[in-house]
Amino acid sequence: xxxxxxxxxxxxxxxxxxxxxxxxxxxxxxxxxxxxxxxxxxxxxxxxxxxxxxxxxxxxxxxxxxxxxxxxxxxxxxxxxxxxxxxxxxxxxxxxxxxxxxxxxxxxxxxxxxxxxxxxxxxxxxxxxxxxxxxxxxxxxxxxxxxxxxxxxxxxxxxxxxxxxxxxxxxxxxxxxxxxxxxxxxxxxxxxxxxxxxxxxxxxxxxxxxxxxxxxxxxxxxxxxxxxxxxxxxxxxxxxxxxxxxxxxxxxxxxxxxxxxxxxxxxxxxxxxxxxxxxxxxxxxxxxxxxxxxxxxxxxxxxxxxxxxxxxxxxxxxxxxxxxxxxxxxxxxxxxxxxxxxxxxxxxxxxxxxxxxx
Amino acid sequence: xxxxxxxxxxxxxxxxxxxxxxxxxxxxxxxxxxxxxxxxxxxxxxxxxxxxxxxxxxxxxxxxxxxxxxxxxxxxxxxxxxxxxxxxxxxxxxxxxxxxxxxxxxxxxxxxxxxxxxxxxxxxxxxxxxxxxxxxxxxxxxxxxxxxxxxxxxxxxxxxxxxxxxxxxxxxxxxxxxxxxxxxxxxxxxxxxxxxxxxxxxxxxxxxxxxxxxxxxxxxxxxxxxxxxxxxxxxxxxxxxxxxxxxxxxxxxxxxxxxxxxxxxxxxxxxxxxxxxxxxxxxxxx
Ligand SMILES: Nc1ncnc2c1ncn2[C@@H]1O[C@H](COP(=O)(O)OP(=O)(O)OP(=O)(O)O)[C@@H](O)[C@H]1O
Ligand SMILES: [Mg+2]
Numbered sequence: 001x002x003x004x005x006x007x008x009x010x011x012x013x014x015x016x017x018x019x020x021x022x023x024x025x026x027x028x029x030x031x032x033x034x035x036x037x038x039x040x041x042x043x044x045x046x047x048x049x050x051x052x053x054x055x056x057x058x059x060x061x062x063x064x065x066x067x068x069x070x071x072x073x074x075x076x077x078x079x080x081x082x083x084x085x086x087x088x089x090x091x092x093x094x095x096x097x098x099x100x101x102x103x104x105x106x107x108x109x110x111x112x113x114x115x116x117x118x119x120x121x122x123x124x125x126x127x128x129x130x131x132x133x134x135x136x137x138x139x140x141x142x143x144x145x146x147x148x149x150x151x152x153x154x155x156x157x158x159x160x161x162x163x164x165x166x167x168x169x170x171x172x173x174x175x176x177x178x179x180x181x182x183x184x185x186x187x188x189x190x191x192x193x194x195x196x197x198x199x200x201x202x203x204x205x206x207x208x209x210x211x212x213x214x215x216x217x218x219x220x221x222x223x224x225x226x227x228x229x230x231x232x233x234x235x236x237x238x239x240x241x242x243x244x245x246x247x248x249x250x251x252x253x254x255x256x257x258x259x260x261x262x263x264x265x266x267x268x269x270x271x272x273x274x275x276x277x278x279x280x281x282x283x284x285x286x287x288x289x290x291x292x293x294x295x296x297x298x299x300x301x302x303x304x305x306x307x308x309x310x311x312x313x314x315x316x317x318x319x320x321x322x323x324x325x326x327x328x329x330x331x332x333x334x335x336x337x338x339x340x341x342x343x344x345x346x347x348x349x350x351x352x353x354x355x356x357x358x
Numbered sequence: 359x360x361x362x363x364x365x366x367x368x369x370x371x372x373x374x375x376x377x378x379x380x381x382x383x384x385x386x387x388x389x390x391x392x393x394x395x396x397x398x399x400x401x402x403x404x405x406x407x408x409x410x411x412x413x414x415x416x417x418x419x420x421x422x423x424x425x426x427x428x429x430x431x432x433x434x435x436x437x438x439x440x441x442x443x444x445x446x447x448x449x450x451x452x453x454x455x456x457x458x459x460x461x462x463x464x465x466x467x468x469x470x471x472x473x474x475x476x477x478x479x480x481x482x483x484x485x486x487x488x489x490x491x492x493x494x495x496x497x498x499x500x501x502x503x504x505x506x507x508x509x510x511x512x513x514x515x516x517x518x519x520x521x522x523x524x525x526x527x528x529x530x531x532x533x534x535x536x537x538x539x540x541x542x543x544x545x546x547x548x549x550x551x552x553x554x555x556x557x558x559x560x561x562x563x564x565x566x567x568x569x570x571x572x573x574x575x576x577x578x579x580x581x582x583x584x585x586x587x588x589x590x591x592x593x594x595x596x597x598x599x600x601x602x603x604x605x606x607x608x609x610x611x612x613x614x615x616x617x618x619x620x621x622x623x624x625x626x627x628x629x630x631x632x633x634x635x636x637x638x639x640x641x642x643x644x
Binding site: 052053054073074075076077078079080081083085087088089090091100101103104105145148149152 | 537539540542543544545546547548549550551553554557558561562
């Protein structure tokens with residue numbers, strides 16, 4: 001077995017009686033962009049801090065290339081980090097901030113100069129070298145922090161919600177920079193966010209945190225198309241949950257009965273269900289079609305509202321059982337459906353629907 | 359409220375603000391400026407008009423020694439106070455707030471305790487047969503009592519103790535304003551605890567050190583009680599000398615001149631500090 005680059009083993013962190021991280025195990029290959037995604041208080045920062053050495057875990061281990069990091073103090077871990085809050089040294093110029101990690105390592109002056117120039121070029125802030133951090137915008141400060149964190153070529157870069165204090169436009173701009181820098185430097189990145197969109201479009205893989213545990217790890221597509229739990233399904237993208245009764249499951253394909261009495265078969269089962277068990281059927285708003293396909297299941301609904309959202313429409317519909325659901329067909333698909341009847345059927349592929357315990 | 363009324367209120371308040379300052383200005387004039395002017399007047403008229411008092415003070419080796427000694431004591435006291443206050447202030451800054459406010463309470467309480475009482479307490483502790491010497495001799499660390507009183511050591515110990523709060527309080531303010539994340543960032547950048555202290559914490563706390571340091575230095579320059587009780591005759595300070603000139607020698611002219619020199623030096627130091635670090639920082643950011 002090849003050794004993982006960075007390995008988090010059964011990490012647990014308790015603060016007094018409260019356990020912030022229960023049991024996190026994760027292998028991260030070199031060069032990966034992995035994101036910790038999850039709601040506030042789910043233990044993302046705590047896990048990151050254990051890697052950075054700011055907090056000693058209660059148990060478990062963190063290994064870099066097979067060697068435990070736990071006994072290594074922060075300043076010898078050689079890890080880069082960008083924080084949520086601006087942590088530039090306020091009394092040092094931009095250039096001196098970036099030079100700081102090299103100066104404490106007593107690198108020769110020529111190398112410091114060259115490296116600082118390289119890094120400021122990487123984050124496109126060459127002309128700001130002599131400014132003090134206080135004279136920079138939030139976005140510029142975070143780019144300097146990024147340059148500082150990368151100046152000593154750390155094998156791992158940790159980022160704890162680095163963009164959460166920035167407005168949307170700036171955030172997107174720096175996201176693009178981070179992607180480019182990841183491509184150009186090949187550094188392994190562990191990124192924390194609670195913004196699913198950011199996670200989906202930045203990362204190679206996402207670890208979804210919930211209450212101090214990892215609920216599912218996988219690519220954005222894995223989490224979106226094959227959610228392991230209803231929590232994942234609810235957290236990533238949009239989802240409709242319909243009450244359903246489980247009838248039987250054969251070869252991973254389930255047959256259920258909806259509240260209006262209709263039977264649907266060929267559904268993905270997440271777990272083992274007994275006959276007659278109450279379950280919840282998850283269907284993405286985008287998975288609904290207005291026209292019958294070859295393998296379609298159908299659902300009788302009453303259209304409540306149709307709104308135009310650019311490339312998609314958003315339909316609010318009510319099932320026969322009185323539950324409101326969200327349907328997002330493409331506007332192109334709607335164009336051929338100009339006369340939308342109030343009572344109609346909508347269709348979905350049972351293979352894109354998932355069954356979870358109620 | 360309409361914009362118009364707001365404006366008229368604002369214009370009314372402008373001269374009113376200066377008018378409100380008037381009682382305070384009169385008080386300062388009455389209790390500060392007038393006595394200082396009287397002092398100045400006396401120093402150039404008593405016993406006869408002219409600058410002979412200043413010439414005597416600045417030209418005489420004995421007086422020069424007192425001036426030198428005053429600055430030496432103030433400098434030593436300030437340095438030792440900074441060294442002791444820094445770790446205390448740092449602990450206070452990172453302590454849980456509830457605990458910190460208890461410690462603050464103790465510090466402020468000590469400031470309210472009578473100065474003479476505290477100085478006499480030090481006499482009891484520091485004298486040849488005092489608690490400290492007896493304890494050290496009992497443990498066998500020394501065979502002869504250490505000379506802890508009636509010398510520079512005694513003055514320094516007694517004054518540092520009294521000055522500590524004036525150093526700790528502004529320093530805690532400055533240190534609390536430093537984001538602890540900045541130090542974590544420094545650590546991850548590879549800075550050892552010492553490097554983080556040297557390159558980040560110390561420079562960032564310098565305004566507090568300067569503000570507290572100036573206050574302690576200036577207060578030390580004019581200190582009387584502690585040097586008089588804990589110091590020896592060979593290292594008299596300026597305030598003692600002034601008291602002696604006026605009370606024992608009844609030489610008001612010479613005493614006034616010495617006091618005025620002290621005042622000018624103090625103001626010059628404060629002006630220098632303002633020039634160096636700016637008004638806001640000189641007052642500890644308050
Ligand atoms: N020093 C501490 N003492 C006590 N509890 C703590 C401490 N640090 C974190 N916690 C708790 O641990 C839990 C996890 O915190 P953590 O900061 O890891 O969450 P997070 O996933 O990063 O959340 P967010 O998205 O809000 O940053 C929270 O409930 C938090 O209150
Ligand atoms: Mg966090």
